[in-house]
Every structure is written in structure tokens, then in C-alpha cells.
Amino acid sequence: DIQMTQSPSTLSASVGDRVTITCRASQSISIWLAWYQQKPRKAPKLLIYKTSSLESGVPSRFSGSGSGTEFTLTISSLQPDDFATYYCQQYSIYSGTFGQGTKVEIK
Amino acid sequence: QLQLQESGPGLVKPSATLSLICTVSGVSISSTTNYWGWIRQPPGKGLEWIGNIYFSGSTYYNPSLKSRVTMSVDTSKSQFSLWLSAATAADTAVYYCVRHNPHSAVDNWGQGTLVTVSS
Numbered sequence: 505d506i507q508m509t510q511s512p513s514t515l516s517a518s519v520g521d522r523v524t525i526t527c528r529a530s531q532s533i534s535i536w537l538a539w540y541q542q543k544p545r546k547a548p549k550l551l552i553y554k555t556s557s558l559e560s561g562v563p564s565r566f567s568g569s570g571s572g573t574e575f576t577l578t579i580s581s582l583q584p585d586d587f588a589t590y591y592c593q594q595y596s597i598y599s600g601t602f603g604q605g606t607k608v609e610i611k
Numbered sequence: 612q613l614q615l616q617e618s619g620p621g622l623v624k625p626s627a628t629l630s631l632i633c634t635v636s637g638v639s640i641s642s643t644t645n646y647w648g649w650i651r652q653p654p655g656k657g658l659e660w661i662g663n664i665y666f667s668g669s670t671y672y673n674p675s676l677k678s679r680v681t682m683s684v685d686t687s688k689s690q691f692s693l694w695l696s697a698a699t700a701a702d703t704a705v706y707y708c709v710r711h712n713p714h715s716a717v718d719n720w721g722q723g724t725l726v727t728v729s730s
Contacts, residue, residue, distance in 0.1 A: 538715075540717070542658075547723055548658065548707075548720060550717060553715040554714065554716075593660070593717070595711070595717070597663055597665075597711070598671045599671070600717070601660060602659065603657075605657045605658075
């Protein structure tokens with residue numbers, strides 16, 4: 505099984521900050537990595553797929569990069585609406601392991 | 612516009628089988644580009660992929676749940692289903708049905724339904 509490890513688990517930041525979340529895979533997953541945002545009592549929302557492709561309607565301050573086993577999600581300038589929990593996921597039709605999540609809190 | 616709606620009992624007794632149905636509307640469940648799946652989230656915890664199913668009936672399960680999970684699809688009703696046998700309190704979670712695109716990951720989610728395993 506492919507394991508996904510996210511860091512940090514919690515991140516405290518202020519509006520306007522540049523924020524980076526890291527996700528590491530236990531083996532190479534090429535570019536098949538997605539990022540989701542989840543707010544309390546809501547279903548997750550897809551932000552980025554295939555490592556760096558922005559889902560339609562997602563603000564351009566979100567970006568993704570990486571390949572193989574190491575990936576990052578960057579929020580260039582944190583906005584009030586961005587305080588949430590973020591999950592990475594390696595995906596194929598055969599599997600879909602998630603990272604444990606990163607909660608972005610107000611500093 | 613694609614909509615996914617979970618339905619099923621909100622309370623399941625320990626050792627019983629948990630069963631849920633997802634009704635798909637707004638797009639054909641037989642679309643060759645889509646897989647359909649289930650993801651769950653225990654209260655206060657992270658997301659766990661349960662498995663995917665294709666309209667042909669091909670299934671792919673999380674190895675950690677494989678011995679207890681069954682999925683099926685009914686294209687005539689535009690529905691797919693989840694069965695999880697021998698339920699325990701650890702299976703208490705919000706269960707989401709989802710559309711899984713092999714290229715763009717999980718791009719549509721149902722609203723989720725809480726299933727509690729308790730006597």
C-alpha cells in the first residue's frame with residue numbers, strides 16, 4: 505500500500521501569509537496527486553489534480569508542484585476563506601490514499 | 612449538473628452489515644470516463660478511501676477493508692451501493708459517495724451521511 509504523509513499537521517498563519525504544505529508518498533506516484541480543502545461539516549472540495557492542475561473555479565493563489573514522492577501545496581497570499589483543513593491524495597482507479605490532513609488556523 | 616445523494620440507515624448494530632446507496636443524477640452512470648466510489652471520515656478524523664466501481668461492475672477496494680467490503684452498480688436505476696460487513700464502532704463515520712475521474716481525481720462529492728455503529 506502507498507502511504508501518504510503530510511506536514512505540518514497544524515499551521516498557524518495570518519491573512520496575507522504565504523503558506524506551504526508538504527505531502528510525501530512512500531513510493532513514486534508520478535504526478536497522480538490531488539489536494540482538497542475541507543471546511544467544518546462540509547464535504548471536501550477539489551483544489552488541484554495531477555499535481556499542479558487547478559480545478560475550475562479555484563482561485564489562482566492556490567498552486568501545486570512536485571513529482572515522484574514529494575509534493576507541495578502553496579497558497580500565495582492567505583485569505584480569510586482559506587482557513588480550513590487540507591488533504592493530499594494519491595489516486596488511481598486502484599487506490600486513493602489520503603494524507604492525514606493539515607489544519608490551517610488563524611494566528 | 613452532477614449530483615450525488617447518499618441514502619441508508621443512520622444507525623447500524625455491531626456485527627451487522629452497513630449498507631448505503633448513492634443515487635447519481637445529471638450525468639450517465641455508464642459514462643466511460645467515470646468511476647464511482649466511497650470515502651469515509653470518522654468524527655474528528657481524516658479521510659479514508661474505501662473503494663471504486665466502474666459501470667461494468669469492476670471494483671477496486673482499499674486493502675485494509677477488502678475482506679468486508681462489497682460494491683455494486685445498478686445502471687438501470689443510476690445507483691451504486693456499498694456493503695460493509697461485520698461493522699464495529701470503528702466504522703462509525705460520515706460516508707461520502709463520489710465521482711472519481713482517473714485523471715482529475717475526486718471532483719464531485721455527495722453531501723455525506725453519518726452512519727453510527729452502536730447497539
